[in-house]
Amino acid sequence: MHYVVVQVILKEKLWGTGSGNLTSMEKAINDQAAKGYRLHTITTASSGSKGIGGGDRIQATMVFESLV
Template sequence: MRWWDGQKWTDDLQPPAPKAPGIDGMIARAQADAVAGAQPRPAPAGMSYVVLQVVLKEKFFGSGSGNLTELERAINHQAALGYRLHTISTASSGTGGFGGGDRIQATLVFEKL
């Protein structure tokens, strides 16, 4: 498996991390994948666009997002890398659980300036 060393994709291979068993492992992998999709990064060589996904959680009580700063952070960090926000779309997963808890997935497309 190749990995990003902070400046470029490595050509070295490393074995994949062992997966945790059971439902806890599945939840941990889903959370890690969601966080990884929101990390600012440059586009691969020869590409002009970067796509990030940020999961926004509804406030426990009331309405509105409890973590808009996470969305701002992703946009500002990507802008600092020389990209502008080209497109944003959202999808909602209404859980209707106790006290809210809905999730909104924001997909952001950034264009290299």
């Protein structure tokens, strides 16, 4: 089996709730799917600190497994 590990930093919206850049995670998943990989595992870790302009940062680590 072959695996690929991808990390994406999710930034909380300045106002309201939720992530302001879920599209970057969606792009990473779709890019790997186009290469013949499927999402196997995902973990998250919160930095607990505010970035410039506010909002916490969450690091999402995704492990993709080859379908071939």
